[in-house]
Amino acid sequence: MSRFLTRRLGALAATLLVSSFLIYAAMYAAPGTPESFLVQGRTVSAEVLASIRAQYGLDDPFLLRYWHWLIGVLGGDLGESLTTRQDVASLLMSRIPTTLWLTTYAAVLIVVFGVAAGVAAGLRGGVFDTGVLLASSVGFAIPTFFAAVLLMSVFSVTLGWFPVFGSGSGLPDRMLHLTLPAVALAVPAAAVVARITRTAVVEERDAEHVSVALARGVPWRVVARRHIVRNAMLPVTTIVGVNIAALVAGAAVVEHAFTLDGVGALLINAVQQKDFAVVQAVALVLVAVFGLVNLVVDVLYAVIDPRVQLGGESA
The missing domain is CATH 1.10.3720.10 (MetI-like)
Structure with missing residues (x-):
């Protein structure tokens, strides 16, 4: 039974890892961007957009952003809500x-x-x-x-x-x-x-x-x-x-x-x-x-x- 459970747990861990990548990638492939939501349709300068992207790490390469997000998830840090500025883990x-x-x-x-x-x-x-x-x-x-x-x-x-x-x-x-x-x-x-x-x-x-x-x-x-x-x-x-x-x-x-x-x-x-x-x-x-x-x-x-x-x- 122990080997049976080990195999199933390993398969579950692999599934979660692949799913986490697909979920993260799908959100950024969807129409709209975090910075466009944050400005709420207002016209802002390029400097403001640049500061927003720097604050949320949007200028980093995609794989690096995913890696930082994954490390945070494994540590219990699910990020911060863009609308309420609350901790996502607390919201959940x-x-x-x-x-x-x-x-x-x-x-x-x-x-x-x-x-x-x-x-x-x-x-x-x-x-x-x-x-x-x-x-x-x-x-x-x-x-x-x-x-x-x-x-x-x-x-x-x-x-x-x-x-x-x-x-x-x-x-x-x-x-x-x-x-x-x-x-x-x-x-x-x-x-x-x-x-x-x-x-x-x-x-x-x-x-x-x-x-x-x-x-x-x-x-x-x-x-x-x-x-x-x-x-x-x-x-x-x-x-x-x-x-x-x-x-x-x-x-x-x-x-x-x-x-x-x-x-x-x-x-x-x-x-x-x-x-x-x-x-x-x-x-x-x-x-x-x-x-x-x-x-x-x-x-x-x-x-x-x-x-x-x-x-x-x-x-």
């Missing part, structure tokens, strides 16, 4: 709790409802199976932003059950405020997870080894737990991991709709204001989160099926 730390609560809440909903509905549909079949297929098709077709607007209209404006704005304070109040955003964020992903889980369970249920186990008199509950559900969890783990990793990026739409002070809302504002340092930091965080979730999925693969671990170490 103030926004991360809201996004973390939201995505964790949504991830729990995806696992509980998506996996549970898919397993039940695959094992039971019949009307319940048809209902899950229909509900998953509808859920997958609903865009996240439309789901957010619909939930707000029904459960906040019409029924008044949930608040619309803010993330709340304290556990009960926070859960109340984040319920609608989490549901809006989880609906499409839960639909995909339910559909794929159901398909994986049906394939395992109709497999030959299941028929043999039942013919030998093994109780259905044991067969369902050990032979069907467990074997079906490999593809399910993959799709759950991918969808949970995508929640951080998808949270931007939901945070904007519900005016939450999360990382996603910070990213949208930074892009609109061409705040290079903030965009680069948030993008790097998104890549890191996606890589860490994939690492967790790899470890779960090795736990569910030790052959995955052995195959990785023999390569």
Whole structure:
């Protein structure tokens, strides 16, 4: 297991290094420059522009600028926001709790409802199976932003059950405020997870080894737990991991709709204001989160099926 983890951590480090270069390069390849934003369209002298470029190191060669930025990131220095003049790391730390609560809440909903509905549909079949297929098709077709607007209209404006704005304070109040955003964020992903889980369970249920186990008199509950559900969890783990990793990026739409002070809302504002340092930091965080979730999925693969671990170490 130690060699397996070492390989995966090395791959994650290489991914983050390449991603950091692409993120830094993409920001400077995009239209607009930091100095043009800083002057806010005002006409300034060449000396002022030169001083701005010197202050932010824009006259240095590109690779040197990237190297200084990378060293700063490794040391915890993500730069300074061009709009607020605040430390970017401090801005992120103030926004991360809201996004973390939201995505964790949504991830729990995806696992509980998506996996549970898919397993039940695959094992039971019949009307319940048809209902899950229909509900998953509808859920997958609903865009996240439309789901957010619909939930707000029904459960906040019409029924008044949930608040619309803010993330709340304290556990009960926070859960109340984040319920609608989490549901809006989880609906499409839960639909995909339910559909794929159901398909994986049906394939395992109709497999030959299941028929043999039942013919030998093994109780259905044991067969369902050990032979069907467990074997079906490999593809399910993959799709759950991918969808949970995508929640951080998808949270931007939901945070904007519900005016939450999360990382996603910070990213949208930074892009609109061409705040290079903030965009680069948030993008790097998104890549890191996606890589860490994939690492967790790899470890779960090795736990569910030790052959995955052995195959990785023999390569």
